[in-house]
Amino acid sequence: MSLQYLKDAARESDTEKLIRYVRLHFGDGNEAAGRKEIDKAWIEALKLLLDVPPTDREFIFETLQSKDASTLAHLFFHLHFYFVKHSGEWIHDGEL
């Protein structure tokens, strides 16, 4: 998909086109695989919190308050791949 295609979709609020691209990106061109990858990342994040371990909330709040939305969006993509890798189930051909 071209960048213009995605910008047009964003302008027209065509969320199906946008999320399809995210799935293709996370699934290396396979939309169904990408959907599973999104679920995998969230499942892994949830599992890590089930025992309520101590977490650095100061870091979280400082980061959310001090960084711009674009940087946080970029971090969001990094976190997806972080948790996918943490799950131990790596479907991608290459490495980060």
Added chain:
Amino acid sequence: MANSSEKDSQQLRPGLWQTVNERYPGSMITKETFVLLAKLKKPLSKSHLSFVSTAGVQPKNSMPFDTVHPVGDYTFRRVPSNSKPADLVIHQLKYPTRGARRDLNVIFPIERLQELADEKFIGELSENFYSFIGYNMNPEMLEQTLAENIADAVEAEKPDAVLMSPA
């Protein structure tokens, strides 16, 4: 039917964009103009050679290529041409890297080029080779920023020829 000179000017496989657009609807990236390949003006054994690759190979101590950004990475890395594979690392999500991790030369033939220079089959190698990742969604930034920046860096070393290799 294109004549031979028109065919020579086409450096992309006919129908490539249509194929991409069938696979990914909306991929309306088109390329209507082409830069003619330049003729080598002196023997390779007397030429200064540079190397540009999309393999995502980079020195270990450099900032990793951004393999997660949804719109791509428009930066490049200089790879000293006297590097050893152990000095280098691959950051690339979109192609299989298992073989390249066993022998980097299958995707980034740095030792083969060093050997050819040592044997004087190639006159000399440029001080640096150049590497980037091919996952780029913005064709304008790819052409006008990344490609121009690489071209400027390569040109500054005044090579006679450039080996270009997609991953």
